[in-house]
Amino acid sequence: MDAARAWGERWSSMHTPIARRYMATAARSKSLVCLAADRPTLAGVLDLVQEVGEHIAALKTHVDLVEDWTADGWAEVRAAADAADLLLFEDRKFADIGGITRNQMHGLYGIAGWSDLVTAHLISGPDIVDGCHAAWADRGREGGVLLLAQMSSRGNLLAGQYSEAVVHHGLAHDGVFGFIGNGSRPHELEDLRSRVGNARMIWTPGVNLAVGDGAMGQRYGDPREAVLAGSDAIVVGSGIHRASSPAEAAAAYAEASWSALLERTGA
Numbered sequence: 663m664d665a666a667r668a669w670g671e672r673w674s675s676m677h678t679p680i681a682r683r684y685m686a687t688a689a690r691s692k693s694l695v696c697l698a699a700d701r702p703t704l705a706g707v708l709d710l711v712q713e714v715g716e717h718i719a720a721l722k723t724h725v726d727l728v729e730d731w732t733a734d735g736w737a738e739v740r741a742a743a744d745a746a747d748l749l750l751f752e753d754r755k756f757a758d759i760g761g762i763t764r765n766q767m768h769g770l771y772g773i774a775g776w777s778d779l780v781t782a783h784l785i786s787g788p789d790i791v792d793g794c795h796a797a798w799a800d801r802g803r804e805g806g807v808l809l810l811a812q813m814s815s816r817g818n819l820l821a822g823q824y825s826e827a828v829v830h831h832g833l834a835h836d837g838v839f840g841f842i843g844n845g846s847r848p849h850e851l852e853d854l855r856s857r858v859g860n861a862r863m864i865w866t867p868g869v870n871l872a873v874g875d876g877a878m879g880q881r882y883g884d885p886r887e888a889v890l891a892g893s894d895a896i897v898v899g900s901g902i903h904r905a906s907s908p909a910e911a912a913a914a915y916a917e918a919s920w921s922a923l924l925e926r927t928g929a
């Protein structure tokens with residue numbers, strides 16, 4: 663389906679190349695799934711991309727949990743993401759001052775050289791967003807920052823005035839692709855969407871077709887409800903990579919998320 667029609671107001675309100683790129687990718691794959699490929703080996707990540715690539719729109723990594731990481735091995739992950747038509751999202755959750763963040767975007771893992779998206783906390787102030795973009799510019803590349811406005815884990819502190827301030831500053835910065843919202847609580851998400859408006863993405867972890875509590879304080883909500891409440895991408899990890907058939911699970915999350923988008927926009 664045509665991306666503009668599927669996404670409705672979100673498409674017409676978001677002009678940055680990276681936002682359009684994500685929405686077009688999602689429309690091609692008929693999926694709002696961002697896979698959290700939280701496997702500890704390069705082979706594990708690569709296998710997962712081969713298995714589920716056609717059912718997802720973005721690949722989220724934690725590069726520092728890959729035990730056998732090498733630059734060459736990671737170049738294969740980037741190539742696999744390209745071959746499967748995926749945005750590559752490093753969930754680094756930067757939190758330092760702008761200049762250090764810029765250096766951390768380079769560093770051992772060279773994140774600026776291969777990531778399309780990164781996460782950052784705004785706890786240290788808005789210069790962190792400039793730090794990320796300066797690093798992408800150093801490598802002649804462009805990217806987008808997702809700011810953590812809410813979290814899915816129990817007892818987290820991203821609520822109230824802090825969450826409001828993240829949205830306020832984030833909306834003022836063109837380099838902010840969007841916000842991380844809490845997929846496990848649709849009413850919190852609706853509230854976040856009302857504050858964010860249409861001109862930024864909201865991506866939501868904490869979703870699983872099996873709603874309930876996960877390991878170590880993680881909480882899960884239903885993917886369809888998250889999209890209806892205003893989520894633009896469901897971040898799914900163990901619901902896919904721990905499934906007996908990751909491909910079947912990814913297809914089910916793709917169907918749930920894409921049909922919910924069409925229901926939301928009336929497309």
Ligand code: 6AU
Pocket residue numbers: 698700753781812813814815842867868869876880897898899900901
């Ligand atoms: O589906 P799971 O629970 O296996 O994986 C969820 C993924 C993990 C977390 O690092 C990440 O989503 N995450 C985030 C992100 C995306 O920033 C924020 C949050 O509040 N909760 C959360 O689980 O890779």
